[in-house]
Amino acid sequence: MLGGGNMNGAILEGLLAADLRPEAPIRVTTRSSASAEQQGAREHVEAFAVEADPEANRRAVKGAGLVFLGVKPYAIAELLDEIRDALEPGTVIVSVAAGITTAAIEARLTGGIRVIRSMPNTPATIGLGVTGIAAGATADDEALALAVAAFECVGEAVVVDESLINAVGAASGSGPAHLYLFAEALMAASIAEGLDEAQARTLIVGTLRGAAEMLHKNPDLEASELRRRVTSPNGTTERSVAVFQDADLEGIAKRAFRANILRSEALAGDK
Numbered sequence: 001m002l003g004g005g006n007m008n009g010a011i012l013e014g015l016l017a018a019d020l021r022p023e024a025p026i027r028v029t030t031r032s033s034a035s036a037e038q039q040g041a042r043e044h045v046e047a048f049a050v051e052a053d054p055e056a057n058r059r060a061v062k063g064a065g066l067v068f069l070g071v072k073p074y075a076i077a078e079l080l081d082e083i084r085d086a087l088e089p090g091t092v093i094v095s096v097a098a099g100i101t102t103a104a105i106e107a108r109l110t111g112g113i114r115v116i117r118s119m120p121n122t123p124a125t126i127g128l129g130v131t132g133i134a135a136g137a138t139a140d141d142e143a144l145a146l147a148v149a150a151f152e153c154v155g156e157a158v159v160v161d162e163s164l165i166n167a168v169g170a171a172s173g174s175g176p177a178h179l180y181l182f183a184e185a186l187m188a189a190s191i192a193e194g195l196d197e198a199q200a201r202t203l204i205v206g207t208l209r210g211a212a213e214m215l216h217k218n219p220d221l222e223a224s225e226l227r228r229r230v231t232s233p234n235g236t237t238e239r240s241v242a243v244f245q246d247a248d249l250e251g252i253a254k255r256a257f258r259a260n261i262l263r264s265e266a267l268a269g270d271k
């Protein structure tokens with residue numbers, strides 16, 4: 001795992017919790033020695049810091065069959081140039097970077113490397129991630145299956161055409177942030193009505209969790225039907241839901257997703 005930050009770190013946590021007991025330790029690289037020390041303190045993990053060892057990334061990919069690229073999008077090109085001739089033919093490269101296309105990654109690698117692009121999310125750390133996965137032109141079915149199997153260790157995986165991976169980013173890659181934002185707003189509203197912070201957190205987090213579980217456990221029920229069951233005619237819910245609808249919550253979500261996707265498209269051209 002090159003770049004063991006928030007996202008790759010979450011995948012690593014999830015993989016370790018899944019108790020895969022890999023034959024060889026999982027190798028992780030980070031920029032700083034402090035975070036490498038933290039990462040490497042776990043069983044089954046070997047961590048290298050780039051600031052202490054300029055060869056860290058090249059060392060980490062030596063002999064590896066599966067390599068996750070988890071640095072920021074602007075740092076991907078330089079990282080690929082660095083590891084290019086340390087990769088062995090057949091290696092599967094899985095990028096988690098927003099915006100960076102498989103074609104751009106493939107263009108910086110030699111032949112025989114199989115490239116997959118993914119868009120995971122941080123609940124992978126507790127085994128509840130959802131990941132969109134797209135195969136590059138160099139990836140065969142075996143490479144795709146390997147990436148799917150890895151992400152299924154930390155949650156659910158959905159294979160999509162690469163043309164849809166930015167939409168996955170808006171829906172689920174950034175999705176936890178959207179839901180945390182909504183949670184913040186609902187907690188602030190609870191506190192404004194007199195509940196204390198602890199009470200607001202228990203009520204709102206419990207409600208989000210319960211409602212998400214109801215959706216998850218009832219795949220045949222539309223969200224709108226579950227909403228209808230809470231909304232008594234001329235009752236209280238009808239009034240609060242109307243306020244959200246008058247503000248065009250769906251239109252706001254569509255505008256937010258557009259902005260997100262436009263940024264993914266721009267990241268493809270950023271240096």
Ligand SMILES: NC(=O)C1=CN([C@@H]2O[C@H](COP(=O)(O)OP(=O)(O)OC[C@H]3O[C@@H](n4cnc5c(N)ncnc54)[C@H](O)[C@@H]3O)[C@@H](O)[C@H]2O)C=CC1
Binds near residue numbers: 008032057096174
């Ligand atoms: N944070 C999230 O929820 C998600 C992030 N992503 C993608 O994951 C990638 C990383 O994002 P975050 O984890 O949020 O960032 P982060 O800043 O937490 O992690 C980046 C990591 O890369 C390390 N690093 C920097 N330069 C390096 C180098 N030359 N060699 C090795 N390691 C190096 C840093 O020390 C850090 O640990 C991005 O490309 C982002 O688009 C994708 C989906 C969700």
Ligand SMILES: O=C(O)[C@@H]1CCC=N1
Binds near residue numbers: 174
């Ligand atoms: O904000 C970002 O750019 C990354 C990609 C999806 C979630 N975090």
